[in-house]
Amino acid sequence: MHKTISQINERIRDGSARVVTAEEMPAIVAELGEQGALKEVDVVTTGTFGAMCSSGAFFNFGHAEPPIRMERIWLNNVEAYGGLAAVDTYIGATQQSDTREDEYGGAHVLEDLVAGKSVELRASSRGTDCYPRRTITTELLLENVNQATMCNPRNAYQRYNAATNTTDRTLHTYMGTLLPGCGNVSYSGAGLLNPISNDPHFRLIGSGVPIFLCGAQGMVIGEGTQHSPAGGFGTLMVTGNLKEMSQDYMRAATMKGYGVTLYVGLGIPLPVLDLDVVRATAVRDEDISVDILDYAVPSRSRPVIRKANYAELRSGSIDINGEEVKTSSLSSFRRARQVAAELKGWVEQGKMQLALPTRLIDAKKVSRPMHQSTQGPRVLDIMDRQVVSIHEDEEIKTAAKKLLKGETNHLPVINGAGVLVGIVTTFDISKAVANPGKAHLVKDIMKTKVITAKPDEAVDIAVQKLEQYNISALPVVDADHRVLGILTAMNLGKLFGGRWLK
Amino acid sequence: MKLLVNFSRGKGRKPIIAQVVRDTGVLINVERAVIDSSEGEALIDVPDDQCKLVRDTMISLGAKVHILEHGVSLDESECVDCGACISICPREVFSFDPDWKLSLDEKRCVLCGKCVDACPSHALILPV
Numbered sequence: 001m002h003k004t005i006s007q008i009n010e011r012i013r014d015g016s017a018r019v020v021t022a023e024e025m026p027a028i029v030a031e032l033g034e035q036g037a038l039k040e041v042d043v044v045t046t047g048t049f050g051a052m053c054s055s056g057a058f059f060n061f062g063h064a065e066p067p068i069r070m071e072r073i074w075l076n077n078v079e080a081y082g083g084l085a086a087v088d089t090y091i092g093a094t095q096q097s098d099t100r101e102d103e104y105g106g107a108h109v110l111e112d113l114v115a116g117k118s119v120e121l122r123a124s125s126r127g128t129d130c131y132p133r134r135t136i137t138t139e140l141l142l143e144n145v146n147q148a149t150m151c152n153p154r155n156a157y158q159r160y161n162a163a164t165n166t167t168d169r170t171l172h173t174y175m176g177t178l179l180p181g182c183g184n185v186s187y188s189g190a191g192l193l194n195p196i197s198n199d200p201h202f203r204l205i206g207s208g209v210p211i212f213l214c215g216a217q218g219m220v221i222g223e224g225t226q227h228s229p230a231g232g233f234g235t236l237m238v239t240g241n242l243k244e245m246s247q248d249y250m251r252a253a254t255m256k257g258y259g260v261t262l263y264v265g266l267g268i269p270l271p272v273l274d275l276d277v278v279r280a281t282a283v284r285d286e287d288i289s290v291d292i293l294d295y296a297v298p299s300r301s302r303p304v305i306r307k308a309n310y311a312e313l314r315s316g317s318i319d320i321n322g323e324e325v326k327t328s329s330l331s332s333f334r335r336a337r338q339v340a341a342e343l344k345g346w347v348e349q350g351k352m353q354l355a356l357p358t359r360l361i362d363a364k365k366v367s368r369p370m371h372q373s374t375q376g377p378r379v380l381d382i383m384d385r386q387v388v389s390i391h392e393d394e395e396i397k398t399a400a401k402k403l404l405k406g407e408t409n410h411l412p413v414i415n416g417a418g419v420l421v422g423i424v425t426t427f428d429i430s431k432a433v434a435n436p437g438k439a440h441l442v443k444d445i446m447k448t449k450v451i452t453a454k455p456d457e458a459v460d461i462a463v464q465k466l467e468q469y470n471i472s473a474l475p476v477v478d479a480d481h482r483v484l485g486i487l488t489a490m491n492l493g494k495l496f497g498g499r500w501l502k
Numbered sequence: 503m504k505l506l507v508n509f510s511r512g513k514g515r516k517p518i519i520a521q522v523v524r525d526t527g528v529l530i531n532v533e534r535a536v537i538d539s540s541e542g543e544a545l546i547d548v549p550d551d552q553c554k555l556v557r558d559t560m561i562s563l564g565a566k567v568h569i570l571e572h573g574v575s576l577d578e579s580e581c582v583d584c585g586a587c588i589s590i591c592p593r594e595v596f597s598f599d600p601d602w603k604l605s606l607d608e609k610r611c612v613l614c615g616k617c618v619d620a621c622p623s624h625a626l627i628l629p630v
Binding site: 049050051176177179183184185186251253254255256261263316325326327328329330331332333334335337 | 582583584585586587588589590597598601602603616619620622623624
C-alpha cells in the first residue's frame with residue numbers, strides 16, 4: 001500500500017487527514033504495526049527550536065528622495081551588507097553592534113522588528129549621478145519595508161555533537177558554558193522531533209517543500225551550507241517572510257564569550273506515503289547518537305570522549321569515565337514540541353498543504369574542510385631557538401646573572417635529564433632578593449606549573465595561551481618535554497614583517 | 503534562612519563566624535565565602551527560628567548582615583526553556599517539569615551567579 005501526495009492533500013482540504021507529531025509516531029507504530037500506521041497516519045509533523053547562528057534576512061527599504069545607493073548600512077548600529085545595490089541589504093544574525101558588542105546584534109534587530117519595535121536605518125554612499133544622496137537616517141517599522149525575507153543558509157542541523165571540557169578552567173563556547181574537569185555536558189538538538197532525522201534519505205525534504213519557520217509559512221530552498229548527510233549532519237537552507245513571524249518562535253540570544261545568535265523554531269510536515277516513511281518517522285531518541293567532544297582541544301577535529309544518544313543526553317546525566325556528569329541542552333525541547341504541535345494544527349485546519357521536492361537534496365554528500373593553500377605561521381617559524389635555560393639545582397644568583405647576560409625575562413628550568421621542570425622570571429628573582437628567606441636554589445623559587453607550546457602548534461593557539469594565562473613567554477617543548485626554544489611576545493613582532501600577512 | 507554577612511578584617515581579624523557559632527550554639531552552614539586580607543563576604547544558612555539571634559550576634563561583632571529572602575529569579579517572558587542553566591548550577595536549583603518547562607527551586611540558590619552568565623536569553627536575575 002502507498003498513498004499519493006494528492007490523496008493526502010485532498011484529506012487535508014476536507015479536514016479528514018490524521019496528523020501526528022514525530023514524538024507520537026513511535027508509539028503508534030508500536031501499537032498498530034507499520035502497515036497499520038501507514039493506513040492510519042497521513043502526516044507527521046516535526047519541530048526543532050535551537051540556536052542557529054547561520055540565519056539572517058534580506059530587506060528592501062524602497063527608494064528615498066533624493067535616492068541613495070547604500071554602500072555602508074547599519075540597523076540599530078549593527079552593520080548589514082552593502083553590496084547588493086541601492087536599497088537592498090542582508091543582515092546576519094551574529095553580526096554584533098558597533099556600540100553594544102555582544103549585548104545586541106543582528107538577531108536582536110530581527111527580533112525587535114518582529115516584536116513591532118522601530119529600528120534605525122543609517123546608510124552612507126559615495127553619491128552618483130543617478131543616486132545623488134550620500135547619507136540617510138530613518139526610523140523603520142517592519143511594515144515600512146517592502147520585503148523582509150528571512151533566508152537562513154544553514155539551519156535545522158540533523159543532529160549536533162555534544163560538548164564537554166577536560167581543561168581546568170571554564171570555557172565559553174557556542175555550545176554554552178563548559179565547566180572544568182568535565183563538569184558538565186552541553187548538547188543541542190530536538191532528537192526524535194528533528195525534521196531531517198525523520199527523513200534521513202531526503203525523500204520528502206527538498207526544494208520547494210513548505211515548512212514552519214519562526215511562526216511563518218516558509219519553504220526549503222535546498223541543501224544548507226556545510227550539508228554533510230553522509231555522516232548524519234544534513235542541513236537545510238530555508239526562507240520565510242519575516243513579517244509573518246512571531247517572537248514565540250524566534251529569539252535573539254547571547255552565548256557568553258562567543259557572541260550573538262538567533263534561536264529559530266523550524267518544523268517540516270512529512271507526508272506518510274509508504275512504509276519507508278513510516279519506518280523513518282518512527283525514529284526514537286535512542287536511535288540518534290552523537291559524539292561528546294572535548295572542547296579543550298582548540299582544533300577542527302576535537303577528540304571524542306564517548307558516544308551518546310539523545311535519550312541518554314536528555315536524561316539529565318551521563319557517565320564519563322565512571323563519573324556521573326550533568327547534561328543540559330542549549331536548544332529547547334519544549335519549544336520544539338510547540339513547533340510540531342502548531343504545525344500539526346495548521347495541517348489539520350487545512351492552512352498548509354504538502355508538496356514533494358521540486359529538486360531533491362543529495363543525501364550522500366560529505367562536507368570537506370577548508371582547502372588551505374598556505375599554512376598559517378607555526379610556533380617553530382617564529383620561536384627563539386637560542387634559549388637560555390638553567391638547572392634546577394643552581395643558585396638563585398646564577399639565575400640572575402643568566403637573565404642579565406641573556407637579556408631575557410624568562411628562564412626555563414631543567415633537571416638532570418634535560419627535561420623542563422619549571423620556569424623562573426625576573427619577577428621571581430627580584431622577589432627572592434627583596435625578601436631573603438630560606439630559598440637559595442632555583443628550584444626553591446621556580447614555578448613548576450609551566451604553560452608550554454609545541455613547535456608545530458599554530459601561533460594563534462600560542463597567542464591564546466599567552467592571553468588566557470596572562471603571561472609573556474611560552475617554553476617550546478618536544479614530546480619528551482625537552483626545551484627546543486621559547487616564544488615570547490617579542491617574537492610575535494616577526495609576524496608583522498609581512499611574511500604571514502599577505 | 504539565608505544571610506549575607508559582610509565584615510571587615512581590619513583589626514584583630516576576629517573569627518566572626520566561629521565566635522557566633524560558639525556564643526549562640528547555632529550550627530551555621532557556610533554556603534559560599536569570599537575572604538581576602540581586608541574584608542570578607544559569606545553567605546550562610548541558619549535555621550529560620552534562630553535567624554534573628556545569629557543576625558543580632560553578628561551585628562554586635564561588627565558585621566553587616568542582610569537577610570536574603572530571594573534566590574535567583576526567572577523572567578518567564580525571556581526564558582525559552584533551553585535548560586542551559588541546569589548543568590551549570592552547583593546546587594541543582596533548576597530542573598525540567600514533565601512538560602520540559604524550566605522550573606526553579608529558589609530555596610536552594612546560593613546566589614553564586616553562574617547561571618546568570620550562562621543563560622543565553624538573559625532570563626535569570628539575581629536580587630540586588
